[in-house]
């Protein structure tokens with residue numbers, strides 16, 4: 001799935017050099033695999049927005065705990081998410097990134113989870129769509145655990 005989405009992105013961004021904005025922490029494995037599959041040049045930066053505490057319910061109180069460090073004015077941005085759930089984090093990050101005057105902002109997520117969507121966020125690239133469940137592995141955690149699992153699992157409570 002990662003190779004397939006990398007192929008689409010490489011074709012859509014041919015002759016451009018997008019900035020991949022990895023959303024920490026969950027997207028770190030997906031981003032590193034994705035960048036190695038791309039056939040175009042990219043710049044990479046990271047942001048971190050916390051919305052989840054040690055449990056699985058989304059506090060709608062999103063905070064930016066790490067901002068961008070490079071100049072993104074007039075650049076093509078591709079936000080790289082691990083999973084979009086309510087969409088509130090993405091909506092928050094979209095507004096934050098827009099405030100720097102980029103040329104375009106698009107979104108690529110490993111997982112697009114529909115069950116609890118609240119914000120009408122546009123997702124340009126989704127590797128896989130899931131209806132519900134709490135997923136861990138391949139960068140995704142539950143209370144900071146399971147990120148290192150090489151595949152994606154649904155947590156049983």
Ligand code: IMP
Nearest residue numbers: 026084085086087088089134135140141
């Ligand atoms: P949203 O703001 O509700 O869309 O939440 C986005 C963030 O919540 C993601 O970037 C993840 O860090 C976390 N998240 C949402 N659903 C899951 C899940 O099923 N497993 C692990 N983390 C999740």
